[in-house]
Amino acid sequence: MAMKTSVTNINVLDIFQDKxxxxxxxxxxxxxxxxxxxxxxxxxxxxxxxxxxxxxSFCHSEKARQNEFTTNALDSPVIIQFAANTAHDFxxxxxxxxxxxxxxxxNCGCPQSWAKEQELGCAMLKKPELIYDxxxxxxxxxxxxxxxxxxxRLLSDITETVEICRQLEKCHISFLNVHxxxxxxxxxxxxxxxxxxxxxxxxxxxxxxxxxxxLENCFELQDYTGCDGIMVANGxxxxxxxxxxxxxxxKNCIQDWLNIxxxxxxxxxxxxxxxxxxxxxxxxxxxxxTFQCFHHHLVFMLEKVLPKRQRHFFNSLKxxxxxxxxxxxxFGLKPMLFEPEMxxxxxxxxxxxxxxxFMYKELKPTEAEEQEYIGNSYNSDGQYFSSKISSEDCDLTxxxxxxx
Ligand SMILES: Cc1cc2nc3c(=O)[nH]c(=O)nc-3n(C[C@H](O)[C@H](O)[C@H](O)COP(=O)(O)O)c2cc1C
Numbered sequence: 160m161a162m163k164t165s166v167t168n169i170n171v172l173d174i175f176q177d178k179x180x181x182x183x184x185x186x187x188x189x190x191x192x193x194x195x196x197x198x199x200x201x202x203x204x205x206x207x208x209x210x211x212x213x214x215x216s217f218c219h220s221e222k223a224r225q226n227e228f229t230t231n232a233l234d235s236p237v238i239i240q241f242a243a244n245t246a247h248d249f250x251x252x253x254x255x256x257x258x259x260x261x262x263x264x265x266n267c268g269c270p271q272s273w274a275k276e277q278e279l280g281c282a283m284l285k286k287p288e289l290i291y292d293x294x295x296x297x298x299x300x301x302x303x304x305x306x307x308x309x310x311x312r313l314l315s316d317i318t319e320t321v322e323i324c325r326q327l328e329k330c331h332i333s334f335l336n337v338h339x340x341x342x343x344x345x346x347x348x349x350x351x352x353x354x355x356x357x358x359x360x361x362x363x364x365x366x367x368x369x370x371x372x373x374l375e376n377c378f379e380l381q382d383y384t385g386c387d388g389i390m391v392a393n394g395x396x397x398x399x400x401x402x403x404x405x406x407x408x409x410k411n412c413i414q415d416w417l418n419i420x421x422x423x424x425x426x427x428x429x430x431x432x433x434x435x436x437x438x439x440x441x442x443x444x445x446x447x448x449t450f451q452c453f454h455h456h457l458v459f460m461l462e463k464v465l466p467k468r469q470r471h472f473f474n475s476l477k478x479x480x481x482x483x484x485x486x487x488x489x490f491g492l493k494p495m496l497f498e499p500e501m502x503x504x505x506x507x508x509x510x511x512x513x514x515x516x517f518m519y520k521e522l523k524p525t526e527a528e529e530q531e532y533i534g535n536s537y538n539s540d541g542q543y544f545s546s547k548i549s550s551e552d553c554d555l556t557x558x559x560x561x562x563x
Contacts (some may be wrong), residue, residue, distance in 0.1 A: 169236045169261050170304035172333055174205055175364040180381050181205045181388030182402040183336075183366055184395055186240040186264070186310070193229045194419050194448065195456060196237060197505065199395060201415055203402040206388070207237050211266045213279075214243035214252035218519045224512060228256065229447065232504040236261040238306065242269065242279040249293045250300055251519025253307070255512050262306025262333065265293060270312070270342050281312055281342040287323050295330045300518065303333070310336035310368075315343070317353045321360045334364040336390055354384040366390050372397070374404040396459040408460040414492050416456060417483075421494035422505050424448050430502055439494050441479040447507055454482055465489075 174181055184191055184199045186208035196207040209228060216223040228239060239260045243249035253263040267290055269280025283290050290309065297307045309327055314320045324335055337357060339349035349369035358365045366388035367380055377389040395401050400412045424445035425433060433439060441448070458474050465473060469489065476482050487493050497505060 168304075171206065171236055171238070171261050171306040172304065172364070174236065175334065175387050178205055180377060181364070181366065182377065183368075183388050183390040184208060185368060185390045185392035186211055186266070187392050187396070189452070190396060190456070192452060193231065193234055193507070194416075194423050194452065195399070197231070197233050197419050197423075198412070198416055199399050199402070200233060202400040202412065203404075204395075205236075205402075207234070208264060208390075209237065209239045209260075211240045211242050211269065212252070214241040214248035215245075217241070217252040217255065218248055218516065221512065224255070224510070228259070228510075229507050230259050230510070231507050238262045238264050238308065240264040240266050240310065242266045242274065243293060244278045244283060244289065246293050246296045247519055247522035247524070250297045250522055251516065253297050253301055253305075254518035255515045257301055257305055258515075259508065259510055261304075262308060263297065264308045264310055264336065265290065265297075266310055268310050268312040268338050268342075270345065284311060284314060284323065284342065287326065290323070291326055291330050294327065294332050296522070298331045306333040308332055308334050308336060310338065312338045313341045313350055313353050315341050317350070317356060320353065321357055324357050324361050328361045328363045332363065334366060334387070335361065336366040336368060338368040338390075340369055351380065351383050354380075354386060358385045364388060368392070372401070373406065374402060377402070396456070397462055399460065407463050410490060410492065413457070413460065413486065413490060414495075416460070417486065417492060417494040418497060419505070420448055420453050422497045422502055423507070425502070427506065430496070430499075433496055439496060440483060441494065443479055445479070450477075450479060453479065457482065457486070 182203060182205045184196065184204045184207045188210040191208055191210050199207065212227045213223075217227060230237065237260050239256050241249055241252050241263055243252065243265065249263075249265060256263065265283075266280050267283040271280065274280035275282045294307055294309060301307070309332055311320070311323065314323075324337075327335060335357075337354060339351065339354045340347070354365070354367045364387035365384075367384055367386040368390035371377055371380060371389055371391045372394040380386065380389055391401060398405065398408050400409050421439060421441050424441055424447055426446070441453070454476065461470065461473060473485055476485060483493065496502070
């Protein structure tokens with residue numbers, strides 16, 4: 160089996176030991192994908208999360224696995240975030256992915272209505288025993304250094320939140336991610352004192368999240384809360400160089416984005432062919448890259464860089480060639496081929512999941528057991544085994560952006 164040995168050898172807990180402050184790129188549906196993770200890693204990001212992936216789709220469908228998670232030799236340390244509400248989905252998905260990532264995270268914070276209806280995301284906080292069961296089983300079945308973490312939001316009762324965190328610590332999770340807003344509070348000030356209380360009550364590393372837009376903010380939040388890491392979402396979309404201490408997206412960062420995106424569309428063979436070309440460009444239907452991913456990230460990055468009129472024009476562009484032309488005219492930048500040594504590291508890894516679904520099969524209850532569960536477990540109202548919404552059916556992005 161193809162193994163990313165260098166990746167799987169990394170112990171995420173060592174990063175918390177070694178670094179004064181661990182800088183984390185948040186899970187972001189549609190956005191914290193491979194190319195963006197490669198970009199932020201160049202700018203002092205210590206730990207990267209994938210977008211939330213539905214664990215049951217990951218377990219069931221090879222297509223979902225290929226679409227939802229791609230990786231390469233530069234993509235570490237990386238944590239895959241799953242949405243799940245059964246042990247067989249969570250542990251099954253974690254086991255499938257474990258050779259290709261450094262850990263998994265359970266999403267217990269997503270406030271979107273579809274997720275709540277499916278008893279996923281923040282709905283899990285109403286059934287903490289279920290969360291404990293999932294992470295305990297995952298921890299027991301996949302040995303360290305593979306990391307198992309949880310991302311939560313605050314409950315309106317902070318004592319209850321602290322209790323959940325303490326219990327999670329007892330389940331031996333590796334670290335805890337807390338978005339310091341409640342499930343009903345979608346924007347606005349974060350609860351710093353809530354974070355401090357959690358930090359003072361638990362020994363495991365705490366990654367604090369919410370409202371951070373600069374490196375200075377990171378240090379301020381750490382000073383106040385004593386947290387071990389800071390996770391950033393909106394701030395790092397606007398400025399992927401945030402963790403390196405800059406206020407705005409730099410020109411070098413735009414150049415890096417062009418290079419990463421362009422090189423990620425090439426194969427070993429096409430790389431050789433590109434070497435001979437005088438002008439490099441991205442084809443309109445490239446492999447491994449969507450126009451939306453390429454363009455949206457530039458839209459975010461240039462939000463504070465371009466004047467209003469140019470910004471409106473840039474945001475309305477619809478093709479790779481028009482975006483590349485704009486960037487060349489405005490910034491004098493165009494994509495460049497990586498040196499062979501670097502290119503090899505950017506090639507997407509072939510992932511072989513053959514025979515790794517035995518964990519899922521082993522844990523999945525029989526139909527009779529499911530009926531039993533639905534009646535009895537975790538104060539269930541019987542929703543656990545209803546089919547989940549497929550990722551194609553819902554546009555997660557808009558709501559996250561509104562709520563971010
Ligand atoms: C575009 C976008 C997508 C997001 N997707 C996810 C996700 O997949 N999983 C998750 O736990 N949180 C997700 N979030 C929430 C962020 O991880 C983070 O908790 C929230 O935005 C607060 O951090 P911020 O103030 O730094 O933006 C998303 C946020 C944004 C803006």
